[in-house]
Amino acid sequence: MRDMVGSDLKAIRGRLLSFVSEPAGPGDRSSYCFIEDGIVVVRDGRIDAVGEASELAPALPPGTAVDHHPDGLIVPGFIDTHIHFPQTQVIASYGAQLLEWLNKYTFVEEQRFADAGHAERNAVFFMDELLRNGTTTAVVYATVHPGSVEAFFAESERRGTGMIAGKVMMDRNAPPGLRDTAQSGYDESRTLIERWHGKGRQRYAVTPRFAITSTEEQLEAAGALNRENPGVYMQTHLSENLREIETVRQLFPDARHYTDVYDRYGLLGERSLFGHCIHLDDDEVRRLSDSKSVAVFCPTSNLFIGSGLFDLKRLSGGADPVRVSLATDVGGGTSYSMLRTAAEGYKVLQLGGQNLPALSAFHMMTRGNALALGMGGSIGTIEPGCFADLVVLDARATPAMAHRMETIEGDLDEELFVLMTLGDDRAVRETYVQGRASK
Known part of the structure; x- marks a missing residue:
């Protein structure tokens, strides 16, 4: 010493x-x-x-x-690589699959975060819950409102935690109170990056919610933010639900597949985290593997919303291995606890004839997720x-x-x-x- x-x-x-x-x-x-x-x-x-x-x-x-x-x-x-800070009062919402669930519950709740006081109160509760469950680092979705990101990072900085978060970018297929534009989404994200990325332990994630809620112009803007700000992260959703995939196909008819939508705008890479990745074809797996992107396993939300079963063996152990992390995905996910999340992951894999030994689960929750974030040697x-x-x-x-x-x-x-x-x-x-x- x-x-x-x-x-x-x-x-x-x-x-x-x-x-x-x-x-x-x-x-x-x-x-x-x-x-x-x-x-x-x-x-x-x-x-x-x-x-x-x-x-x-x-x-x-x-x-x-x-x-x-x-x-x-x-x-x-513990490290949680995919969680929604505005959904603390959406968790345990009954009886809907993904797109209906978003419109019926999530988008209604997220509009309340236009109020700075509401965002600040929820940031306190959210951080309390993470720490009560042993989570000290998380990759976090805020809302479209820049103030929601400000509230979250300010609370994280106050507590000394190391968080990764970003303002959701959505310029279509959402209520007016949750829409930005390609330009305003870019401008607001850039301002937040300048203010928070690298401040203490805080890091920024460029955050187009998913392809359905972003136009081509906005996805191009997200790619520009990635290129212009080396070291930022990128987070979004990919292939969670079959109806979602069909909707993406209709919105982007020239794309080879869902992953290609993100790929053509430069959103794949070592710091890119894609929530869910359940229904991928072989070419999508190859592209995620080649780009060193991260597929995020969210077992409790996949079960609760009825999206499907994650295939860990195919993704991490196949001919084209993909980096995989584990996450709660609150509020589609049903627990802030990484322990509960690992338990559901074990059951999901059992249904697919696979297994998740306890050692592997604890490795994922700690060192494995740290490596997925490029933070080995700093946390985990x-x-x-x-x-x-x-x-x-x-x-x-x-x-x-x-x-x-x-x-x-x-x-x-x-x-x-x-x-x-x-x-x-x-x-x-x-x-x-x-x-x-x-x-």
Whole structure:
């Protein structure tokens, strides 16, 4: 450890789990580092040292604050790669598939975000929910209103979290209160990029909602924003619903397929995240693979809205592998919890004759999603230099979990599977952002 004098220093002690590679399957002990009694030393918001408590504790300066979680499992903060901040009061809306759901519920609610006070109140609630569920970084959709982005980033900056977000661009097929124009969408997005991208831990995502709500002129403007602002992200939706796909085909008759609509405007790439990606043909998979774009697996929303089943094996394990991340997709998704999301992902894959081992799920929620965002070495692992964004988990948080854990003795894989299958916000004992407890 370096000299501690004059630094903002603390330590967090407990059972530590962090991944070093993608697990090859259940029981892959080479994929992670596990310390039964470890210490994370935090200096000025970042991890300064990690190791056995027996070695690090004696070296701590006298009076160093130590948060001790003797039976807690400490993992990197969860990362959610697709979630809608304006949909906190849309979640659990009954009985509709995608396009009807948008018009009946989502677009009605999102119009309320024209009011700055409403946006600010919802930003506070949204951040509270993320942190209560152990999520310390998220890729976030705001509304068409620039003020919604301002409210969200301001709240994230206040809490010290690292977020990626953007103003939705929509210039057709939406209510007048939710439409911009190709030019205003470009201008407002550019202003937000200048104000927020790279400010502290905040990052911007160019955000055309999906092809149905953007004209060709607006998609060209989105591509221009990407080209003109290296380092920004791009997020949108792709091939979620069969009726959606048919509508895109009608709106863009010259495109080879849905993915081609985005491709022709320069929206594919290493920092491009495409929510859902359920109904893709082989050429679309190849193009996503070649461009290193990210397909975002959103299991709870795919089930709730009845969109279809994600094919992880085809996308990540085929001849043209596509980078894949995991996300809640609130409010089509039904839980802010990445644990609940992983549990539904397991069930989705089971229906397709596939599997999601607990090690793989926890890797996706942490290091895997960090790599998908190009943020490996900054978040997603417990190692020196990373932000000290951590979650303390309790596999005995509920009576049912405690009862199940009576049969598990020292088997980390089984403990993780209990957390992922039975866990939710109640299993999150504490969330740390830059080493500060935030729950």
